[in-house]
Amino acid sequence: MSSDASTVPAKTPVTLREVAAAAGVSVATASKALNGQGRMTAETRERIRDVAQRLGFRPNSLAQSLLRRRSFTVGLLTNDTYGRFSLPLMAGVSDALVDNGVSVFLCNVEDDQRLGQLHVEAMLDKRVDGIIATGKRIDRHLPVDLSDLRVPVVYAFTQPDPGAVGLVSDDAGGARLAVEHFCRLGRRRIAHVTGPAGFEVVHTRADAYRAVLQENNLAVSEPLLGAWSEAWGHEAVGRLFGKAGREGWPDAIFCGNDQIARGVIDALRERGIRVPDDVGVIGFDNWEIVAEATRPPLTSVDMNLATLGREAGLALLSLVGGQKAAPGIRKLPCRLVVRQSCGRPPGG
Amino acid sequence: MSSDASTVPAKTPVTLREVAAAAGVSVATASKALNGQGRMTAETRERIRDVAQRLGFRPNSLAQSLLRRRSFTVGLLTNDTYGRFSLPLMAGVSDALVDNGVSVFLCNVEDDQRLGQLHVEAMLDKRVDGIIATGKRIDRHLPVDLSDLRVPVVYAFTQPDPGAVGLVSDDAGGARLAVEHFCRLGRRRIAHVTGPAGFEVVHTRADAYRAVLQENNLAVSEPLLGAWSEAWGHEAVGRLFGKAGREGWPDAIFCGNDQIARGVIDALRERGIRVPDDVGVIGFDNWEIVAEATRPPLTSVDMNLATLGREAGLALLSLVGGQKAAPGIRKLPCRLVVRQSCGRPPGG
Numbered sequence: 001m002s003s004d005a006s007t008v009p010a011k012t013p014v015t016l017r018e019v020a021a022a023a024g025v026s027v028a029t030a031s032k033a034l035n036g037q038g039r040m041t042a043e044t045r046e047r048i049r050d051v052a053q054r055l056g057f058r059p060n061s062l063a064q065s066l067l068r069r070r071s072f073t074v075g076l077l078t079n080d081t082y083g084r085f086s087l088p089l090m091a092g093v094s095d096a097l098v099d100n101g102v103s104v105f106l107c108n109v110e111d112d113q114r115l116g117q118l119h120v121e122a123m124l125d126k127r128v129d130g131i132i133a134t135g136k137r138i139d140r141h142l143p144v145d146l147s148d149l150r151v152p153v154v155y156a157f158t159q160p161d162p163g164a165v166g167l168v169s170d171d172a173g174g175a176r177l178a179v180e181h182f183c184r185l186g187r188r189r190i191a192h193v194t195g196p197a198g199f200e201v202v203h204t205r206a207d208a209y210r211a212v213l214q215e216n217n218l219a220v221s222e223p224l225l226g227a228w229s230e231a232w233g234h235e236a237v238g239r240l241f242g243k244a245g246r247e248g249w250p251d252a253i254f255c256g257n258d259q260i261a262r263g264v265i266d267a268l269r270e271r272g273i274r275v276p277d278d279v280g281v282i283g284f285d286n287w288e289i290v291a292e293a294t295r296p297p298l299t300s301v302d303m304n305l306a307t308l309g310r311e312a313g314l315a316l317l318s319l320v321g322g323q324k325a326a327p328g329i330r331k332l333p334c335r336l337v338v339r340q341s342c343g344r345p346p347g348g
Numbered sequence: 349m350s351s352d353a354s355t356v357p358a359k360t361p362v363t364l365r366e367v368a369a370a371a372g373v374s375v376a377t378a379s380k381a382l383n384g385q386g387r388m389t390a391e392t393r394e395r396i397r398d399v400a401q402r403l404g405f406r407p408n409s410l411a412q413s414l415l416r417r418r419s420f421t422v423g424l425l426t427n428d429t430y431g432r433f434s435l436p437l438m439a440g441v442s443d444a445l446v447d448n449g450v451s452v453f454l455c456n457v458e459d460d461q462r463l464g465q466l467h468v469e470a471m472l473d474k475r476v477d478g479i480i481a482t483g484k485r486i487d488r489h490l491p492v493d494l495s496d497l498r499v500p501v502v503y504a505f506t507q508p509d510p511g512a513v514g515l516v517s518d519d520a521g522g523a524r525l526a527v528e529h530f531c532r533l534g535r536r537r538i539a540h541v542t543g544p545a546g547f548e549v550v551h552t553r554a555d556a557y558r559a560v561l562q563e564n565n566l567a568v569s570e571p572l573l574g575a576w577s578e579a580w581g582h583e584a585v586g587r588l589f590g591k592a593g594r595e596g597w598p599d600a601i602f603c604g605n606d607q608i609a610r611g612v613i614d615a616l617r618e619r620g621i622r623v624p625d626d627v628g629v630i631g632f633d634n635w636e637i638v639a640e641a642t643r644p645p646l647t648s649v650d651m652n653l654a655t656l657g658r659e660a661g662l663a664l665l666s667l668v669g670g671q672k673a674a675p676g677i678r679k680l681p682c683r684l685v686v687r688q689s690c691g692r693p694p695g696g
Contacts, residue, residue, distance in 0.1 A: 021462055026469035073453075073474070087435070094456060103470060105421075106454040108442060114369055121374040122451060126421070230641045259641070266614075293578045293607070 014057045016101050023051040027101030028072050074316060075105045075123035077116070079143065080136035084287060085305060089134055089157055092309025100317055102129070109144050116144030124149070129320045132312055134158055138168050139200035152319035156312035157305070165319070166329040167312045169303035171201045174334030175208035178254045178282040178301050181336055183216045185345050187252035187280055192223040193236040193264060194256025202256060205284070209254060221250070228256070233263020241271060251279055252342075258283040258290040258300055265294050265341065276343030286337045296340035308332050362405045364449050371399040375449030376420050422664060423453045423471035425464070427491065428484035432635060433653060437482055437505055440657025448665055450477070457492050464492030472497070477668045480660055482506055486516050487548035500667035504660035505653070513667070514677040515660045517651035519549045522682030523556035526602045526630040526649050529684055531564045533693050535600035535628055540571040541584040541612060542604025550604060553632070557602060569598070576604070581611020589619060599627055600690075606631035606638040606648055613642050613689065624691030634685045644688035656680050 020030035025048060033040060033048035034057075074097055080086040094104050105123060109116035123131060130151045133142050135158030146153045147161045160166030182190050192209045195202050206223040213220045224239065226232035233255065241249055255261035261283030265275050275281055275296060283291060286302035311332060319325055368378035373396060381388060381396035382405075422445055428434040442452050453471060457464035471479060478499045481490050483506030494501045495509045508514030530538050540557045543550050554571040561568045572587065574580035581603065589597055603609035609631030613623050623629055623644060631639060634650035659680060667673055 017466075020466055026466050026473055028470050028473050076454075091456070094454065098456075098467075103453055103455070103474060105451055106424075106442070107451070108439070108446075118365075118368060118374050119446075122376050125374055125376050126451060259637075262641075289607075293610075 014055045015099060016057070017099055019048070019052045019055055019057045020101070022055060023048045027098070028103075031072065031101045071127040071129055072101055073103045073105060073126065073128050074313075074320075075107055075120075075126075075128040075131045077107050077109055077119065077123075077131060077133045077142060077144065077146075078135060079109050079111055079116075080134070084285075085136065085157060085303075086134050088305040089309040089312075092306035092311075093132055093134070093156070093313040094309075095306075096310040096313030097317070102317070109142060111143050113143045116142065120144055120146065120149070124151070130154070130316045132156060132316055133160075134309075134312075137199070138171070152316060154312050154316040154319065156308060160329060163327045165315055165325045165327055167308055167315065168329055168331055169305070169308060170331035170333050171204045171303075172208040173331070174284065174301040174303065175205035175254070176212055177334060177336040178284070178299075179209050179212040181282065181299075181338075181342060182252040182254065182280060183212065183218070185252075185280065185343050187343075188218060189221075189250045190218065190252040190254060191221055191240055191250035192254045192256070193233065193240075193260055194223055194225055195228045195260070197225050205256060226260075228259060230259050230263035230266070233260040233265075234267040235263075236260070237264055237267035237271070241268075241273065249273075249279075253279060253281050255281065255283045258285045258287045258298060261298050261300070261341075262290055262294050265296075265298070269295070276341055280342040282336075282342050291337070291339065294341065299339045299342040300337055301334050302337050303334050304332060362403045363447055364405070365447050367396070367400045367403055367405045368449070370403060371396045375446070376451075379420065379449045419475040419477055420449055421451045421453060421474065421476050422661075422668075423455055423468075423474075423476040423479045425455050425457055425467065425471075425479060425481045425490060425492065425494075426483060427457050427459055427464075428482070432633075433484065433505060433651075434482050436653040437657040437660075440654035440659075441480055441482070441504070441661040442657075443654075444658040444661030445665070450665070457490060459491050461491040464490065468492055468494065468497070472499070478502070478664045480504060480664055481508075482657075482660075485547070486519070500664060502660050502664040502667065504656060508677060511675045513663055513673045513675055515656055515663065516677055516679055517653070517656060518679035518681050519552045519651075520556040521679070522632065522649040522651060523553035523602070524560055525682060525684040526632070526647075527557050527560040529630065529647075529686075529690060530600040530602065530628060531560065531566070533600075533628065533691055535691075536566060537569075537598045538566065538600040538602060539569055539588055539598035540602045540604075541581065541588075541608055542571055542573055543576045543608070545573050553604060574608075576607060578607050578611035578614070581608040581613075582615040583611075584608070585612055585615035585619070589616075589621065597621075597627075601627060601629050603629065603631045606633045606635045606646060609646050609648070609689070610638055610642050613644075613646070617643070624689055628690040630684075630690050639685070639687065642689065647687045647690040648685055649682050650685050651682050652680060 016030055017027055020027040030048055033045045078086050097104055107119045109119050131153045134156045135142050138157055141159045155166035210220050224236050253264055255264055261281050265281055268275050273279055283298045283300040286300040291298040291300045364378055365375055368375040378396055381393045426434050445452055455467045457467050479501045482504045483490050486505055489507045503512055503514035558568050572584050601612055603612055609629050613629055616623050621627055631646045631648035634648040639646040639648045
């Protein structure tokens with residue numbers, strides 16, 4: 001290895017937020033000071049510039065283009081303000097924007113098209129620099145037409161309009177993580193218990209499940225479709241383990257969400273079937289409050305929704321800054337959070 | 349009964365939102381039109397006024413005072429953007445404000461005082477008409493000083509500064525609802541399993557529990573303090589039912605939250621003790637996804653957080669409109685949501 005100073009790992013770039021904090025002003029004020037905009041005393045402006053210089057702040061092209069913008073606000077539209085999926089997503093969006101000195105208008109369009117359009121108009125009235133649309137389900141459009149606005153739009157975890165930029169989780173990849181993990185652990189009879197047929201992700205994940213089993217020369221048993229509930233997890237265990245003959249029983253169950261997995265684990269315990277010794281269980285969503293309370297704690301696929309939100313926020317800022325983005329849907333990877341419900345490798 | 353037309357029940361007043369929807373404009377635009385403010389064509393203004401007249405819209409004093417304000421935006425500060433308690437609360441705040449044509453800036457101050465002050469400055473930069481502060485816990489201050497701002501502040505579900513307006517849930521009243529319900533059902537040996545001593549609500553609710561038992565001449569057993577978790581619910585059942593002699597067992601358990609209640613119900617089932625036949629169980633929070641999945645479904649105290657948020661939103665609008673409000677903490681009532689876990693009255 002060279003001892004040249006240039007090989008010292010690069011420090012994380014100083015952010016506008018850090019400059020603002022060091023100068024004791026808001027991020028928006030720091031932005032304006034560095035860009036020669038806004039009303040403030042010459043002393044204040046000079047002081048903020050000194051701080052920026054002292055910290056080694058270098059506005060990147062993103063920040064530079066942001067500095068040219070007028071409102072430093074972005075609208076966040078959702079029909080699921082207070083849902084389990086949109087929450088981490090919105091937290092990620094918000095973090096990415098606030099880090100760049102941009103404030104967020106939160107707007108719940110519910111499922112009412114008229115209300116949706118009114119909210120979009122109100123946002124445009126307030127001169128937002130752009131809009132992020134998020135929703136309850138990857139396979140549904142928001143009930144609002146964002147196809148012809150004068151500001152850029154990014155879609156996250158909801159169906160984008162054709163020609164728009166959308167970010168979703170890679171559900172097929174997430175399902176592969178779970179089933180491949182079971183295969184590596186030596187499980188041979190892997191069942192899949194999942195949600196209702198009306199959800200696109202049910203089919204995406206079931207297809208990935210089948211594909212992994214085939215790649216591993218394992219028998220594919222038809223996925224059991226039901227509801228996204230604990231009660232369905234219970235019922236599915238009755239179907240899978242009701243028949244006589246232990247040799248026909250699965251030794252692993254990949255569940256379409258964590259609530260189903262909770263029901264499966266409870267029902268197995270009530271039948272005296274041990275998790276993970278007799279049957280391994282993996283869930284989907286990594287809803288921590290559920291996954292950590294199952295006995296044993298639940299291994300689960302995490303859709304990385306906060307990261308997805310963060311990426312959506314940065315994609316919007318990039319569009320606001322005048323950069324072009326290829327339209328279409330970008331799929332972001334999931335990760336497997338391993339707890340105790342899936343077992344250990346043979347001899348491990 | 350008189351047949352006089354004046355006895356016909358009054359219709360719900362027409363809202364600004366309905367006027368805006370009928371005119372096909374944003375709520376802010378409708379506000380401005382009716383108040384002779386804002387930039388718009390004379391035709392648009394006239395059209396909106398016609399719609400308002402046709403619908404019978406009567407701006408109340410609240411709306412009138414709002415019409416004089418400049419930004420129609422309010423900041424919502426929280427250190428718990430994506431928590432289970434703040435979500436329904438923020439939904440309520442948002443509904444109340446949006447109904448009145450006011451947009452909401454959402455701002456997560458986390459637990460960082462410096463960041464908090466920066467966010468408050470950014471909001472003031474954006475000329476918000478007022479600020480609502482909400483938090484994770486009733487008994488904690490937000491890490492930010494809002495005592496000397498040029499705009500009104502309302503606190504909801506967090507400790508207010510002295511002299512400020514705060515709204516919280518009536519936790520003592522909520523606990524009374526649960527314990528009095530057990531008394532009415534004829535339960536005589538009522539235990540209380542709750543969270544850690546570091547939470548003020550633990551003591552508030554435990555005091556109410558003791559008071560109701562004394563009022564009903566029932567023996568008070570010392571509340572069991574632990575964690576807010578399912579695991580603690582399991583453990584507490586071990587302590588309560590571990591001793592020999594059925595006659596010493598409780599016939600009802602009031603739990604400090606729904607997760608504890610879930611653990612209690614599961615542990616009772618595993619011991620072959622029937623809920624509600626042998627032991628009634630009531631939880632706190634009415635976290636529906638948990639309360640509806642317990643077997644049997646859980647009776648629980650609901651803090652009405654959406655209503656609390658709504659009231660906080662309206663209180664802020666009233667202050668923004670120049671009305672005076674008595675400083676201090678206002679406690680809003682809880683309600684008991686009865687499901688199957690608490691049993692029926694004797695002979696019922």
